[in-house]
Amino acid sequence: MERRAVRAALASAVSVVPWLAAIALAAAPSSAGHGQQIDELQMGQEVFEELKRKGEIVESSPLYDQLRPIADAITRVAQPRYEHPFKFYLVHERQPNAFATPGGNVYVVDSLLHFVKNKEQLAGTLCHEVSHTIHHDTVTLMKKDTKIEKREVGAAILTGPTASHILAIALIGKLHSLYYSRDVESRADLTGADICAEAGFNPWGLVWLFQDFESADIGKRPQLLSDHPDNQHRTAALQKHFRERPEVFGKFSSDPGSGHPLSVPKDDAEVFLQ
Numbered sequence: 001m002e003r004r005a006v007r008a009a010l011a012s013a014v015s016v017v018p019w020l021a022a023i024a025l026a027a028a029p030s031s032a033g034h035g036q037q038i039d040e041l042q043m044g045q046e047v048f049e050e051l052k053r054k055g056e057i058v059e060s061s062p063l064y065d066q067l068r069p070i071a072d073a074i075t076r077v078a079q080p081r082y083e084h085p086f087k088f089y090l091v092h093e094r095q096p097n098a099f100a101t102p103g104g105n106v107y108v109v110d111s112l113l114h115f116v117k118n119k120e121q122l123a124g125t126l127c128h129e130v131s132h133t134i135h136h137d138t139v140t141l142m143k144k145d146t147k148i149e150k151r152e153v154g155a156a157i158l159t160g161p162t163a164s165h166i167l168a169i170a171l172i173g174k175l176h177s178l179y180y181s182r183d184v185e186s187r188a189d190l191t192g193a194d195i196c197a198e199a200g201f202n203p204w205g206l207v208w209l210f211q212d213f214e215s216a217d218i219g220k221r222p223q224l225l226s227d228h229p230d231n232q233h234r235t236a237a238l239q240k241h242f243r244e245r246p247e248v249f250g251k252f253s254s255d256p257g258s259g260h261p262l263s264v265p266k267d268d269a270e271v272f273l274q
Contacts (some may be wrong), residue, residue, distance in 0.1 A: 066119075070123050070201070121132065186237045
């Protein structure tokens with residue numbers, strides 16, 4: 001997604017000394033308690049408003065007919081695990097991707113629905129992203145980030161030096177470069193597999209997506225996979241998880257041929273994936 005407008009606005013902000021960022025970040029709650037809940041909701045809302053302002057939110061599309069039933073089933077299972085309502089939005093971009101922000105918003109790039117081969121692959125991706133939110137992974141990552149630029153902190157100070165606002169400004173510029181550790185990614189995979197299974201979706205879908213990723217043209221590989229570490233390790237961890245819980249996963253087939261194809265419009269597929 002294009003970030004030039006954000007960067008241009010931040011470039012004109014007042015510069016402040018680096019220790020202000022440290023103070024603001026130190027003030028952010030470190031637990032999953034009430035304070036963090038408020039911060040996450042504020043962060044997510046600011047990111048949503050920025051995406052909406054730039055016209056990246058797809059408000060109406062036939063693709064929602066395929067996304068919503070899957071998202072609704074996942075939400076019914078995942079919602080009790082998180083403090084704020086999960087909401088799913090399509091955003092427009094050529095590179096297949098999906099990302100979640102604090103506060104419960106999950107964004108699915110429309111081209112992803114043309115990349116995945118079946119509902120199980122899409123469900124696995126959504127369950128993975130929802131799991132990052134449940135684990136508060138994005139907030140944790142942003143708090144650890146020491147590369148917040150002075151002008152970003154300056155922009156936050158102009159509108160109120162809240163930790164959530166500073167983190168939101170930093171997050172807006174990093175939506176496509178959130179780099180979680182292998183352990184964090186694997187934890188989201190495993191939690192996502194549990195959610196998918198409980199929601200009635202074959203959790204092998206994410207494994208199939210990893211396998212398809214290996215054979216995809218490099219220009220068409222989902223960024224949600226290309227930016228993430230060690231897919232082979234994550235696949236092995238998922239398969240081990242499935243073996244260790246046969247009472248949950250034993251009823252699901254590992255055969256990709258058992259997947260249920262998505263019924264998506266084909267007229268714009270070449271535009272997305274060319």
